[in-house]
Amino acid sequence: MNLLKRRLSCVVMAIIVLLTASCVPAENKKEDKLNVTVTTTMLYDLARQIGGKYVNVQGLMGSGVDPHQYRASAGDIVKMQRADVVVYNGLHLEGKMGDVFASLEDYGKTVICAADGIEESMLIKHDGVYDPHIWFDVSLWKLAAKEVANGLSKADPHNAAHYAENFELYDKQLTELDKYIRKRAEELDENQRVLITAHDAFSYFGKAYGFKVMGIQGVSTAAEAGTADVIALAQFIADNRIKAVFVETSLPVKAIEALCEAVRARGFETSLGGSLYSDSLGDETDGTNTYIGAFRHNTDTVIDGLKGDDEIE
Amino acid sequence: MDAGIEIQLIAALTAAGCAIPGSFLVLRRMSMTADSITHTILLGIVLAFFVTNDLSSPFLIIGAALTGPVTVWLTELIVKTRLLSEDSATGIVFPLLFSIAVILITRYAGSAHLDTDSVLLGELAFAPFDRMIIFGTDIGAKGVYLSGGLLLLNILLTVLFFKELKIVSFDPVIAAVMGFSPTLINYGLMTMASLTAVGAFEAVGSVLVTAFMTAPPAAAYLLTHDLKKLLIISCSIGGASGILGYNTAMLLDVSIAGCMAVWTGLFFMAAFVYSVVRKKRGAAAKC
Amino acid sequence: MNIFELLCDHTVLVVVFGSALLGMVSGLLGTFSVLRRQSLLGDGVSHAALPGVAAAFLLTGTKDSGTLLLGALLSGLTAAGLIFSSVKKSKVKFDAALATVMSSFFGLGTVLLTCAQKLPNATQAGLHSFIYGQASSMLERDALVTIICGGAILAVVLLLWKEIKVFVFDRDFALQLGIPCGRINLILSFLTVLGVIIGIQTVGVVLMSAMLIAPAAAARQWCDKLWLMAALSALFGGISGAAGAFAGALAPGIPTGPSIVIAASALAVFSLLFAPKRGVLYRIYLRHKAMKKEESYGCGN
CATH class of the missing domain: 3.40.50.1980 (Nitrogenase molybdenum iron protein domain)
Structure with a gap:
């Protein structure tokens, strides 16, 4: 077991070396800003x-x-x-x-x-x-x-x-x-103002701007949807002829795809209205890395999608 | 204390604290216990939430802590029937408990941000900022005391019951003959392992719990036959992984826990290669 | 909606059918894993797939599910390979190798994810959960993929049935018979990994782990013959899948995936308690009957 002892002491020495090495002096604070x-x-x-x-x-x-x-x-x-x-x-x-x-x-x-x-x-x-x-x-x-x-x-x-x-x-x-x-919200009728997404993040938006907000599953990431929920939502979409449902950039698309399939089976076609910035902003490339940029984008996407315009992303 | 030092200290203490029960888990072929607990913790949190209805209640952590022992007791119960192997028993218990948790959350708390990260910090990068303040004095990061406490407890119990643990791990039949209940020792061991796992989850996160509990003991298992040496080597490898992992993460600016877990894997690989080479040399020498 | 309407509903049919199918395939594959004491391979592979997904994203920059799944598959196979070779060439046991490889791979995945997190690219959002599906969002194409892969897996198993049977129960005998055990092991592992990756993308990690264990564990209590166990396991898996999926359709707020797990676990627990010969309560009942008989004999003298 001598070889083992030697190896162990090497490891111990390495640890000591690393501990001393990581004793970095406190960073000098940035001056003026x-x-x-x-x-x-x-x-x-x-x-x-x-x-x-x-x-x-x-x-x-x-x-x-x-x-x-x-x-x-x-x-x-x-x-x-x-x-x-x-x-x-x-x-x-x-x-x-x-x-x-x-x-x-x-x-x-x-x-x-x-x-x-x-x-x-x-x-x-x-x-x-x-x-x-x-x-x-x-x-x-x-x-x-x-x-x-x-x-x-x-x-x-x-x-x-x-x-x-x-x-x-x-x-x-x-x-x-x-x-x-x-202003944009007024372009829609009362009964067109329905925002459907994968999870329930948009309650404040709904309350402030008069939208009925529905998600497939709740706020918690640990919750899971049931088929009955998907069916009920699909039925609602088909009955009220909601023209679009929306994906969020930070969540998988599959749940919404399944919803669209369910709606299609009820004889109505709802489109994937586009991607919304919900829990995070976007990139610098299209100006959605600012709050105002991202929310203008969200508003346009939602209103255009629900109106059924052709400029859907 | 410098934040970097504190993180490495917490990691090393947690690793050593996990390696001890982890060694016995590996010997008992119950290595996946730690992973099982990281899933079932959610149920404890959910049930505690239903009682308090408050996401910041300390009761939630207690709920989390209790699920560890409950998980292993249920698993032990199934193993005792001798109808299923340890891995199958584990694999029936944790999906069941986890699924119950998901159903409860979905039906009754779907809009609360109920998840393990609302109760357990489990992120080494923030551990230095979570301070332990007694009578107005800052005596260090909470993580240090938690991991240190768990390590001490594990060392104490192992030293006290070393003989019993050794026999039960290697020959449960002799244990019964010698007059002490292997069942009791087993339950005690599993309880200690599960509480350590929950504590480690809070200190270093779920990614590392399984890594610290199984990889160092698995590596040590390849290097020695002696139980005492196994424990010491596991603790050393665990500690080393913690320190090396932190420094690698700082270098690359990536997840600290991830790097530490990768290092435990690398140590295992090294031990594996060493044992294969030694076997070949041994076989060659015999010729 | 009444029951009849539910049964004719398109979504319900897709989810029930898809879940039942996946349950059957998992039941079949699970038979071999459970018998070989490798039940948690499913859970392990699911975790080990993460670095593959992250690497695929970092290399291609897209979140295309085909690319990510390929990465997951390669990563899972590599992990499986490492696990099996460490078990074969050293004294480390399967569960320890599994836990070790799985946690270090998952750690690597986390490292790669934090790399991706720093890229100024909003599409990296949700990468972590991208390959983890949910039973309730099963699409027609998922059911189709399950049929195709399930069919392929079944075909291979049937083709190699004789070899697999001997290999699973008596490895030494198999070696004596000249069966290429290494290759059989490889094939079975590949089929399992493939099934797991397809499965987790459809229904998620925990459900897939459960479906690979519970039906087979249940079936084990009712019979000793391999073919019977495999068939029963597939049946149990199919029933659990269908029952759980249907339960999710009956009332709102019942998550589909967890319901399937409950169904499968219930079957397993029932089998553990009541199966003739092995069942716990059954054995207690037999012992009770035997004791009563003894007493009556004793008193008769």
Whole structure:
């Protein structure tokens, strides 16, 4: 067993070497700009809009990443350590990670929970738990933006005036977006305003803009659909002649395909209306990496699809 | 303490803590137990949620912790009938419990974001930021105390019951003759393994639980016949995988747990090659 | 909708038929896995498929299901190969090799996923769950694929039946008879991996694992002959698939996949308890009868 002993001591030495090697001195904090680390892509855009050139924003989740399926990589540790400010959504969107973020206050960081800016009465509750998808209602997102602006000002009072100014400008843009969505929604009749997707993320959108929202399965990623649910939904679509159903970028397409097949079997043809940005924004290439860009896209896709226009993606 | 050091410490402690019960699982041909528990944990969380209706309640973690022992007890029950092998018993229990969980979630809590990640952190990258604060003082990351505690508990129980564990693992018939109940030891062992698995899930995540519990012991099994050496080698390999995995992940900026799991596999491969070469040399020497 | 209407409904038919078919194929393949103490191979292969999916995406940049499934298949086969060769060439047991290979492959998959996560490409969304289907979203093409693959698997099994039979029960004897055990092992493993990959894409990991074990475990309690066990296992699998799928169609809020698992597990538990000769309660009943007989003899003196 001497060979074994030698091998073991090699391993032990290697461990000691590596432990010493990983004793990296604490990173020098970035000088003039405020370091902001955020979770979702929506918050990434928001932080950049409010912070402008005074902040250096790092997002933990890249474009297309579903917050429910997010896996951290080693570099995220550095992003967390370097941050002066941490912004997260709250309402359990980030799961247990949200609790960890909240406790970062004690680390001397400013922690902004976007959902804190919204009164409880404005939130939707399902099964006794708050729905975290607040970004689907532009008026609620404005409140989140205000919360972010306040938080940034608290962390960096020197530039507070700039953050307030950026917020005012962005608030106007959000108001425009809200108007746009309402205007487009009016192109549809009451009974055409039905938004059908794979999972129930769009409740706030439905409540704010007068859409009936139906998903094949609930918010939880652990839930599964049953054939009866698919059939009931298919029957509803066929009875009400809903022209389109929609896919989400962060979810598999198959459930919606099965729904379309079921509808077809009932003698009605509903089309795959297009892809919606639900839990994540899109790419820089088509401008959907901003909240406003993505939600304009969503609105156009939904309205055009339900109207039955030919410009379906 | 530097975040990187803390992560490696948590990983190493968890790996060692898992390697101990893991060694006995491997010897008992129940290696897939850890994987089974990572699925059934959902049921414990769901049931606890129905009682409290609060996603942030600590009761949910207790629910998760209890499912471990329940899973292994049910599996042991089936194994005891001697009608099915250990792997088949495991493979009947976990899909059943998991499916019950999914049905309950879908019917009664489909709109709550109910999933294991709402209860168990299981992400090493954030472990340094989850602090243990006693009387206003920060004494370190929670993960360190959890994994350290589990390791100590495992070492204590193994040292106390070493003789019994050894005999039950290698010759259950003699155990019965010698007058102690192999059943009791088995249940005790499985309970300890399952609680360690749940603790490891919280500390390092589901990807690593199975890896830490089976790969190092499997590698060690190829290198030695002696139980004591097996335990020590498993713990060392586990610890080494943790440290090497972290540093590789930092280099490549990828998932920390993933790298650690890959390293456990690499150690196993190395042990496998070593044992094959040694066998060939042994056979050649005999000529 | 009443029962009759349900039975004629297109979606119900597709899901029931597809699930029943998948259940039969799994039951057949599961017979061999359970007898060879390799039942959890399904679960293992499902996890080991992840790096293949991630690699396929990273190499081609598309989320085309054909490409991803091919990646999954190659990854699964590689893992199976590693598991079997480590068992053959060293003293490590199957379950340990399975758990080790499966968890390190899954770890590799996670690493690759975090690589993909960092690419500025929104299509990488949902990659992780892409190959994991749900029973309720079964399409016509899934049923078709199951028929074709199931038929192929059945054909191969029937063709090699004699060899497989000896190989499963008595390997040494098989070697003596000159049966190419290595090749039979390879073929059976390939069929199983293929079945698993098709299965998880259709109905998901947990359901597929259950269908590869529960029907065969149930069938084992009722007979000793291999052909009978295989047939019974396929039957149980088919019944569970159909029953569970139908249950999902009866009322809203009943997930299809888990219902199938419940049906299959119920059959297994029932068999464990009540099967003649082996069943637990049956044995207790027999013992009780025997004790009563003894007493009556004793008193008669």
